[in-house]
Amino acid sequence: METARLETFSDGVFAIAATLLILEVHRAHGSVAHGLVHAWPSYAAYAISFLTIGIIWVNHHTVFRQIGRVDRTFLFINVAFLMVVAFSPFPTRVLAETLRGGSRAGAFAYGLTFTLMAACYGGLWFYAAAGRRLISPDADQRIVSGISRSFLPGSAMYGLATLSSLLSAYLGVALYAAIALFYVIESSLFGRSV
Amino acid sequence: METARLETFSDGVFAIAATLLILEVHRAHGSVAHGLVHAWPSYAAYAISFLTIGIIWVNHHTVFRQIGRVDRTFLFINVAFLMVVAFSPFPTRVLAETLRGGSRAGAFAYGLTFTLMAACYGGLWFYAAAGRRLISPDADQRIVSGISRSFLPGSAMYGLATLSSLLSAYLGVALYAAIALFYVIESSLFGRSV
Amino acid sequence: METARLETFSDGVFAIAATLLILEVHRAHGSVAHGLVHAWPSYAAYAISFLTIGIIWVNHHTVFRQIGRVDRTFLFINVAFLMVVAFSPFPTRVLAETLRGGSRAGAFAYGLTFTLMAACYGGLWFYAAAGRRLISPDADQRIVSGISRSFLPGSAMYGLATLSSLLSAYLGVALYAAIALFYVIESSLFGRSV
Amino acid sequence: METARLETFSDGVFAIAATLLILEVHRAHGSVAHGLVHAWPSYAAYAISFLTIGIIWVNHHTVFRQIGRVDRTFLFINVAFLMVVAFSPFPTRVLAETLRGGSRAGAFAYGLTFTLMAACYGGLWFYAAAGRRLISPDADQRIVSGISRSFLPGSAMYGLATLSSLLSAYLGVALYAAIALFYVIESSLFGRSV
Numbered sequence: 001m002e003t004a005r006l007e008t009f010s011d012g013v014f015a016i017a018a019t020l021l022i023l024e025v026h027r028a029h030g031s032v033a034h035g036l037v038h039a040w041p042s043y044a045a046y047a048i049s050f051l052t053i054g055i056i057w058v059n060h061h062t063v064f065r066q067i068g069r070v071d072r073t074f075l076f077i078n079v080a081f082l083m084v085v086a087f088s089p090f091p092t093r094v095l096a097e098t099l100r101g102g103s104r105a106g107a108f109a110y111g112l113t114f115t116l117m118a119a120c121y122g123g124l125w126f127y128a129a130a131g132r133r134l135i136s137p138d139a140d141q142r143i144v145s146g147i148s149r150s151f152l153p154g155s156a157m158y159g160l161a162t163l164s165s166l167l168s169a170y171l172g173v174a175l176y177a178a179i180a181l182f183y184v185i186e187s188s189l190f191g192r193s194v
Numbered sequence: 195m196e197t198a199r200l201e202t203f204s205d206g207v208f209a210i211a212a213t214l215l216i217l218e219v220h221r222a223h224g225s226v227a228h229g230l231v232h233a234w235p236s237y238a239a240y241a242i243s244f245l246t247i248g249i250i251w252v253n254h255h256t257v258f259r260q261i262g263r264v265d266r267t268f269l270f271i272n273v274a275f276l277m278v279v280a281f282s283p284f285p286t287r288v289l290a291e292t293l294r295g296g297s298r299a300g301a302f303a304y305g306l307t308f309t310l311m312a313a314c315y316g317g318l319w320f321y322a323a324a325g326r327r328l329i330s331p332d333a334d335q336r337i338v339s340g341i342s343r344s345f346l347p348g349s350a351m352y353g354l355a356t357l358s359s360l361l362s363a364y365l366g367v368a369l370y371a372a373i374a375l376f377y378v379i380e381s382s383l384f385g386r387s388v
Numbered sequence: 389m390e391t392a393r394l395e396t397f398s399d400g401v402f403a404i405a406a407t408l409l410i411l412e413v414h415r416a417h418g419s420v421a422h423g424l425v426h427a428w429p430s431y432a433a434y435a436i437s438f439l440t441i442g443i444i445w446v447n448h449h450t451v452f453r454q455i456g457r458v459d460r461t462f463l464f465i466n467v468a469f470l471m472v473v474a475f476s477p478f479p480t481r482v483l484a485e486t487l488r489g490g491s492r493a494g495a496f497a498y499g500l501t502f503t504l505m506a507a508c509y510g511g512l513w514f515y516a517a518a519g520r521r522l523i524s525p526d527a528d529q530r531i532v533s534g535i536s537r538s539f540l541p542g543s544a545m546y547g548l549a550t551l552s553s554l555l556s557a558y559l560g561v562a563l564y565a566a567i568a569l570f571y572v573i574e575s576s577l578f579g580r581s582v
Numbered sequence: 583m584e585t586a587r588l589e590t591f592s593d594g595v596f597a598i599a600a601t602l603l604i605l606e607v608h609r610a611h612g613s614v615a616h617g618l619v620h621a622w623p624s625y626a627a628y629a630i631s632f633l634t635i636g637i638i639w640v641n642h643h644t645v646f647r648q649i650g651r652v653d654r655t656f657l658f659i660n661v662a663f664l665m666v667v668a669f670s671p672f673p674t675r676v677l678a679e680t681l682r683g684g685s686r687a688g689a690f691a692y693g694l695t696f697t698l699m700a701a702c703y704g705g706l707w708f709y710a711a712a713g714r715r716l717i718s719p720d721a722d723q724r725i726v727s728g729i730s731r732s733f734l735p736g737s738a739m740y741g742l743a744t745l746s747s748l749l750s751a752y753l754g755v756a757l758y759a760a761i762a763l764f765y766v767i768e769s770s771l772f773g774r775s776v
Contacts, residue, residue: 009596012593014203016210016598023283032297036300055273073770079632079640086600106614106618187266188267210404213405214408226486226491227493230493230494395587399591404594406664406665410599410669421687434665442658446654
């Protein structure tokens with residue numbers, strides 16, 4: 001399979017999963033104006049999830065530019081990764097429904113999904129990069145090593161934020177938002193050679 | 195990233211968001227015939243939103259033809275823009291549910307979303323066009339300037355229509371529909387060189 | 389705009405609208421086995437709608453192969469056409485919910501949507517074909533004329549089936565199914581040069 | 583029609599159907615933590631369905647690489663196949679809702695859908711492969727014969743698992759999961775030349 005078709009399929013799942021998130025946004029009870037204002041946890045959950053999928057989409061491209069060929073194991077790791085990405089509307093809905101009540105279970109489930117996503121994403125990369133198994137011959141080893149180095153802190157950040165949500169749902173959600181913003185800013189400042 | 199993949203992804207979000215709008219259309223209570231007829235606010239909200247996304251899709255292409263390359267800041271402004279586009283089924287549902295009651299809050303939230311969409315779209319363009327930062331070398335400066343000039347009245351029209359919905363929900367919705375029709379007619383008459 | 393991007397966008401709406409139809413399929417009340425069996429109107433509505441969109445998708449390609457260029461009026465007629473295609477999950481749900489009760493209003497609304505779809509599709513074609521306005525210079529006039537001739541009976545068939553649903557919902561639905569099967573069989577037998 | 587457009591459309595339906603599955607996942611009643619844990623039948627049904635569609639997607643590509651041209655009959659068999667693929671979120675929801683109660687009807691309906699999917703997929707292939715009707719001239723006959731041989735056991739496995747669900751819902755679901763895992767492992771070990 002050419003990587004192009006794999007990228008198109010992955011992009012499709014990213015776009016659909018991100019766009020389906022809106023089906024989980026609901027007005028709160030009460031008057032229309034009141035219900036719209038008090039739906040803020042839905043908006044926050046929507047924005048964090050959409051942005052996170054957007055960041056993955058942007059980075060997915062950088063990663064795939066280094067890949068020269070794919071094998072079936074790689075394809076199925078990618079299917080598992082997409083399974084977690086496509087799962088994200090569910091914890092987003094749970095977070096939106098339970099954030100006002102401060103449910104730590106809801107915030108933990110949300111973080112767990114994104115930690116799992118980071119782990120699958122890392123697994124996808126390291127399977128391809130180990131011994132340059134699927135890396136394109138003309139890919140620059142410094143870029144390959146740079147991508148490898150960037151995966152560990154990403155997973156660790158999500159894991160820590162997830163654990164912190166057991167202390168406080170709001171702390172966890174604030175950290176999820178901070179991680180997303182960190183990636184947007186860091187990537188905009190230092191990653192201009194798209 | 196080639197602009198082609200960015201366009202494909204954006205087109206995907208446009209298509210999905212527009213097609214998801216139908217999930218927000220529901221029959222009104224009563225007999226089947228009565229419920230179908232009295233669901234007219236759902237149909238109106240569906241048509242205005244679908245048409246508006248369709249106009250954005252048509253114009254998005256004209257805009258992207260001027261873009262020669264992208265950087266990460268541009269990618270993330272585009273993600274923010276798509277986040278607002280993908281959000282539109284929610285205010286569409288709110289508008290459909292509340293229009294018969296004349297809820298100004300529902301009409302205002304609807305307009306606010308489209309004003310925000312216009313603002314993000316403008317931000318996307320002016321980031322690329324400022325000093326021809328991302329403009330293709332062979333793009334005609336008159337077309338670039340023409341696109342720049344067209345953004346201001348667009349955002350102003352949406353802003354004014356949104357404010358007018360605070361006076362009357364029906365006035366606001368009539369203006370949203372008028373803006374969409376204006377773009378279709380103006381674009382068909384004067385913008386034939388697609 | 390190249391017709392390729394227009395086709396991709398249209399294909400996306402076809403695929404999404406057809407796939408969303410399943411969200412309108414629900415079990416009937418009672419035990420699981422009973423509820424699955426008695427959901428047959430949902431299955432019938434799903435199958436007819438999916439097949440109809442599938443037929444449109446297959447034919448859309450034949451039509452677009454004759455098109456050499458597009459203008460903005462054509463783009464907006466296509467947006468209107470896609471608006472009706474994307475609308476189809478709603479009457480499909482209404483039909484599924486009301487067919488067991490024999491609701492003629494539900495069957496009529498369903499047929500009306502597909503008649504409107506045929507009308508928009510015809511409008512799209514005749515706008516392009518009139519005086520060969522947008523027809524590719526190397527398109528065979530016999531094929532162009534053949535497509536033009538095929539539109540009239542199609543719209544008439546849908547219109548008559550829709551009117552017949554006012555006599556009996558079941559008659560109408562039987563005719564909608566018959567039209568879809570007619571197209572599949574006719575097209576398979578006589579239209580092999582895809 | 584070029585096979586490329588057919589593949590893109592099919593990939594779109596695969597991606598949308600797989601991503602829509604998440605809309606069928608719901609928390610169980612009770613506290614947030616309890617409801618998340620006891621939703622395990624939803625997670626299991628989601629994972630099996632997503633993985634199965636993922637396997638079909640991977641294999642669909644291998645199959646289509648052998649296809650040199652398409653005719654309308656082939657297109658409509660593909661539409662029927664996609665109709666079954668797009669149907670899968672419905673039995674997935676039924677399975678998730680009824681698995682904890684051990685409903686054999688729910689597990690049977692689930693298996694029936696996947697058996698039908700395998701049958702349509704086989705029909706698609708054998709229509710193309712019979713007398714090499716649509717097979718590309720440069721396709722290796724050993725690969726073509728190998729694909730033909732692989733269809734029969736696949737359909738038989740799904741059929742047997744479906745029948746076994748009439749004895750026990752859990753047995754059936756365990757077999758559906760085992761089939762999916764079998765394909766992933768077998769394909770990763772022996773099918774590396776993607």
